[in-house]
Amino acid sequence: MKCPACDRDLTEKDVNGVKVDVCENGCAGIWFDNYELKKFDEIHENCDGLINIKKDPSVKVSDDKRDCPRCEDIKMLKHYFSIKRQVKVDECPACGGVFLDGGELEAIRSQFDTEKEREEAADKYFNSEFSGTLGVRAEEKKEEEKENKEKDGENDSRLRNLFNSILKI
Ligand SMILES: [Zn+2]
Numbered sequence: 001m002k003c004p005a006c007d008r009d010l011t012e013k014d015v016n017g018v019k020v021d022v023c024e025n026g027c028a029g030i031w032f033d034n035y036e037l038k039k040f041d042e043i044h045e046n047c048d049g050l051i052n053i054k055k056d057p058s059v060k061v062s063d064d065k066r067d068c069p070r071c072e073d074i075k076m077l078k079h080y081f082s083i084k085r086q087v088k089v090d091e092c093p094a095c096g097g098v099f100l101d102g103g104e105l106e107a108i109r110s111q112f113d114t115e116k117e118r119e120e121a122a123d124k125y126f127n128s129e130f131s132g133t134l135g136v137r138a139e140e141k142k143e144e145e146k147e148n149k150e151k152d153g154e155n156d157s158r159l160r161n162l163f164n165s166i167l168k169i
């Protein structure tokens with residue numbers, strides 16, 4: 001599988017029984033299949049081998065819309081990983097896989113201590129920012145779905161989809 005950022009070959013690594021694809025000696029990016037990132041995004045979760053990945057300093061990273069390394073002819077969408085709006089990740093609308101650039105896993109892991117804390121922060125944000133405009137957001141969401149026919153979203157909850165659409169650039 002090719003790295004979506006620098007086009008080098010990704011190396012499969014077994015991390016706590018999860019097979020993650022790493023751009024070792026390339027751009028140090030990491031590819032997570034659907035739901036795999038959940039297993040490593042909190043600071044208490046063991047992620048040996050995914051921190052301080054060896055990088056080739058001469059490698060050039062493309063910041064354009066990137067192709068999903070798993071799916072054919074599907075461009076990934078960039079959106080903020082969480083409501084803290086610090087880290088932008090690439091997510092494939094078809095397979096749900098996520099690509100992180102070098103260093104982004106560390107940044108994500110430092111944002112929230114637990115999943116519960118993340119959810120509470122999201123709820124708070126959601127209630128304060130969007131309570132009055134929910135109808136509008138739902139309309140926008142419908143429009144977007146029309147444009148985005150390839151998005152299958154079967155693994156995403158409705159709320160998560162809504163957040164993604166809000167946070168998407
Ligand atoms: Zn790479």
Ligand SMILES: [Zn+2]
Nearest residue numbers: 068071092095
């Ligand atoms: Zn994909």
